[in-house]
Amino acid sequence: MTEQSRRSYDLLLENIEADLRSGAISLGDQLPGERTLAETYGISRASVREGIRILDAMGVLRSSSGSGPKSGAVIISEPSAGLSSALRLHMASRRLPVADIVQTRILLETWAAAAATDLPPSDAADTALAGAAALLEAMDAPGIDREMFHELDTRFHVALSSLAGNAVIETMMASLSGAISGYVRDAVDNMDNWPAVMTQLQRQHHGIYDAVASRRGDEAAALLREHIEWFHAQIPREEKTEGSDER
Missing domain, CATH: 1.10.10.10 (Winged helix-like DNA-binding domain superfamily/Winged helix DNA-binding domain)
Structure with missing residues (x-):
């Protein structure tokens, strides 16, 4: 060119x-x-x-x-689609380590959880919470497969981030989730202890949802950080290194 x-x-x-x-x-x-x-x-x-x-x-x-x-x-306007594609490509080139993407996600999600409690109740927030509750129920379904659980999990976190009422934060969350989707999916597929991991994730999701729904923002933020860090600690180190050029 x-x-x-x-x-x-x-x-x-x-x-x-x-x-x-x-x-x-x-x-x-x-x-x-x-x-x-x-x-x-x-x-x-x-x-x-x-x-x-x-x-x-x-x-x-x-x-x-x-x-x-x-x-x-x-x-049209689908900003997360373009951002996710760009992030995935730069992650593949090892320029953006997965560890840094995860840390950024933690910062955004914990901020959103805390900020949501400062906003007055609204129909939009009620709708987002109802959507998150429906996703929780779907993730609890007996026999749910790994791929579907992962997809619902991603949507659950994006739904919670929307409660802060910040369109940029919500878009960035969707982009970050999309960017590491393949990495997380591969990790989940290769987990021999997936049933135990999924059970723990389900418990954590319910605790996070309850804190958010009760407008306990600081508690929700702490639970989100613990949840995200715990899950990524379950991923074998060789997969982290291969996928992220972890420093």
């Missing part, structure tokens, strides 16, 4: 950002076709295609073929 083509698709990204800021385009809007975008921004159609692919990967738009209102490039 040449420097000129890089500057060209950057121009598209900058103009899309400016149009979003100004309100010229909004969520759900369909972008014009390649030819129109190229003419509007004075760049080649190849640069337009490259810019659209990047915005798609970033979770800013959804691109699909065909015709009709749902075809072409439609403005």
Whole structure:
């Protein structure tokens, strides 16, 4: 890729950002076709295609073929998708150790648990708590397999983080969880003592939920830290080193 083509698709990204800021385009809007975008921004159609692919990967738009209102490039907003992908790639390169991702997750989750108690009750919080309770019930189902437990576990933690009412924290939590999802899934699949580990995780989840629901923020934060650190301590050291370049 040449420097000129890089500057060209950057121009598209900058103009899309400016149009979003100004309100010229909004969520759900369909972008014009390649030819129109190229003419509007004075760049080649190849640069337009490259810019659209990047915005798609970033979770800013959804691109699909065909015709009709749902075809072409439609403005969306899924920030955690793009962040998760970027984090996973940098973790794979050993640039971002899993241990650091886990520590960041602890910081965010414990802050969110404590901050949630300072907010007045709301319908949104009640909905999030109800969702977390449903996830707990699903994780307690007899015979639940490892993959489903892991998926529900991830959603449970993101749901709790949403109680702080901070969209950036919630997005970052979803991104961090997505970034280490493969690492955690592999670890869970290789645990010979998984039934005992799962039982302990279930107990911990219920304790965390009870503290959050009762608005005992400091206790919830302490339990979350203990829970996350305990689980990662169960992962064999060789897997940590291979997956994280742990320092």
